[in-house]
Amino acid sequence: MKNRAVFLDRDNTLIHDDGFIHEPEKVKLLPGVPEGLKLLKESGYLLIVTSNQSGIGRGYFQEDDFHAVNRKLQEFLKPYGVQIDDFFFCPHRPEDGCNCRKPRTGMVEKAAEKWNIDxxxxxxxxxxxxxxxxxxxxxxxxxxxxxxxxxxDFLSAAKHIVSLGDES
Ligand SMILES: [Mg+2]
Ligand SMILES: [Zn+2]
Incomplete structure (x- = not known):
């Protein structure tokens, strides 16, 4: 049987972002995020971040900075007993015409392949x-x-998804 997932935006969905966040010390979880992630996980969803990070392509920061912010996010989630399963990102600028910058679907396709997601x-x-x-x-x-x-907030979104997912 295939897995189901919630593809999560990161910036201003899971963590606060004033613009191109790339400093781990600035990471702040948004209200309802740990509770919402936990609910989704317990309802059988993989938690997959798919994030546009054009700040990398623009030269504002490095790929490592993106990963450092993710590590801080995981650290903050740990006390709640929930973790993000995987992180995918698009490093390109809008004008690069890649196939992964949201709303294009490259990251979802990659994740679906790797995690056997329906x-x-x-x-x-x-x-x-x-x-x-x-x-x-x-x-x-x-x-x-x-x-x-x-x-x-995130928890209200998570509750809505769980109710929709229960309908067949
Ligand atoms: Mg966002
Ligand atoms: Zn891309």
Whole structure:
């Protein structure tokens, strides 16, 4: 049987971002994130970050900085007993025309291959229209935009996904 996953935007979905965050000491979890991730994990979803990181392609920071921020995120999640399963990122600039910059689907395809994921039973959570468009382009079951009136925080988005995932 295939796995299902939630493809997670990182910046301003899981952690606070003033713009091109790349310093581990600036990492702050957003409200409801550990609780929401735990709920998704317990409901059988892989937790896969898919993140546009054009700051790398623009030369603002290095790939290592991206990984350092991820390590800090994992460290903050540890006391809650939940971890992100994998991290995928697009280092390119918008003008590079790659196939991985969201809303293009390269990262989802790569993750699906590696983790044996049924994308049609999977979801996207993000704070931008490009995240929601990713869900459409990749053929996911749905996409949920956080920091909206309907889904003010991550936990509300996670609860919605669990309720949708239970419908067959
Ligand atoms: Mg974001
Ligand atoms: Zn790319």
């Amino acid at each position: 994308v049609s039973e999977s979801f996207v959570i993000g704070d931008r229209d490009s995240d929601i468009q990713l869900a459409v382009n990749a053929g996911c079951k749905g996409g949920v935009k956080v920091r909206t009136t309907l889904f003010p």
